[in-house]
Amino acid sequence: MTADPAASQAPAPVDIRQSGAPSRAVPPLVVDSVTKTYATRGRRRNTVTAVDDVSFTIAPGAAMALVGASGSGKSTLAKMITGSERPSRGSIRFGDTAVERLRAGGLREYHRRVQMVFQDPYGALNPLHTVEYTVSRPCQNFLGLSAAKAHDRVDELLETVGLTPPDQFAAKLPHQLSGGQRQRVVIARALACEPDLIVADEPVSMLDVSMRAGILRLLAKLREERGLSLLYITHDLLGARVVTDEILVLNHGRVVERGHTKHVLQHPEDDYTIKLLDAVATPYAAQESPPAR
């Protein structure tokens, strides 16, 4: 499975389970030869290339994993896709929108369509705001719902992310919730404005292992039911395997391997991918078969 930018630029066939999806059209995200360089500060004016000529397409309703170790450029790419950084070269298109050209008003509408789920559910929620307030703000700001309508929508969203019964959670403050519950609130907030694409940056790496499966399943379910696209950024290959169907392995800002997630993980070709796979600490690594019980 070699990197083939030409193939990735052609829109991939839409074979994603979109049956139950709403009729709104989710456009493809096309990242075309994107490079990002940063100038280092100090006397020597060196540049650091964080992302180096990366191209890929996320088809409507598809889920792509972006994996790599720290410093591989994953988060820089996410920042460019969400419009908080601009690429030094190359372009990012979401349907007809050229993301790197967006300014205030356009960026605002773009943020309604592209939402982010952050790594740290402890830092991503304002500790002074209740769950209801946190989730209702985007409903009012982006969708223009009245307070009463937003209230109903919050209940609906909390139910969607598995915080049931909703009225028990709505009045709570973040410190009264566990890490997994907080991450569900963050996901509910991201869903509030009906986004077309969710960029999830290491959504489970700060959670207990016992809570991860639940969040991963929730992300997979949301994609299926709502037909939204998902970019899943992680160094956790197991999570990538569970949630996504395509994978992109980044090393020092370059794509070193890409393909179907299962295929790449079972038949890795690049040394770096193999190194990442070997670094996964599974209890079963030491033995061949799982325990009897």
Added chain:
Amino acid sequence: MALLEAEGVNVVYEPNRGQKIWSVRDVDLTLEQGEFVGLVGESGCGKSTLGFALTRMLRPPAHLEGGVIAFDGEDIATLEGEPLRRQRRNGFAIVLQSGMNALNPVRDIRHHFADIFRAHARGGEDLASKALSVRGAALLESVQLDPGVLDSFPHELSGGMRQRVSIALALALQPRLIVFDEPTTALDVIVQGAVIKTIKDLQAEKSFTAILISHDLGVVLDATGRVMVMYAGRIVEDQPSKELLRGPHHPYTEALLGCYADPRADEIHLGGIAGSPPDLSLPQAGCSFAPRCPLAEDICREVDPELTALGSGTVACHVRARESNAETKVRP
């Protein structure tokens, strides 16, 4: 004689306002000289608090409530001031989860080593800066860092390098017991693997006694020889790592193991554990795991099970203990 013998350790968080929290409840444990033991459990199960209690690092509002912690034959649970400091000098160190941020940002690494050597100097030691640098460089080499790191400031080092410096600092006084509290949680997978390997190699080479605290059963099983599983402030299972992997006794351990899968497998069945750990500010009736346990019976909700011997380890579970009794009766 065991290096560390703790009996009836209880730790209570007692804030000025609000309820008391029983974070560690009636923990007994024994560490033999040179053992490498893992301590696993979900967040809030008391594993770090226990690590802090064993090294006497607890700060208010947390405090020890009863219990004996015999380190090398001397009860350190009640020591204070200079005698405690002397035991520390000679005995134990801790590597913190945020150890990578525990370095002083305005001092170079050389200063960190010199500080420890000077503060804990014994009579007759050479405290000239040259001698201290030589000792610092040797320690850095033992954690696979270049001695040139001595001249670096913390911000010039990566997270993995800073954690290695923290480990080298913990080794400085040649402690006999080192508690590693989530030493790799903030690092990415590749760096995590490398740091764990360094810890493993160091432990084998210098044969200090070590406790590795982690929420990641995968990391712990890979590194340690024996694993203690904690749940809601109690140790619920204690087994050699290999046996635990082959046959976990406690349903909680079993469920934890189910949360892992090989990303290379053909089919992935990823388990989770429904529900969340109990609120430790409330008195616990029965087994704390019962509300989340697939095997729970009436007795589990009423009587808190004791740790009982089972196979090559111990387990605190009514159902498992009874099953094994029944087995031994069938086989005469």
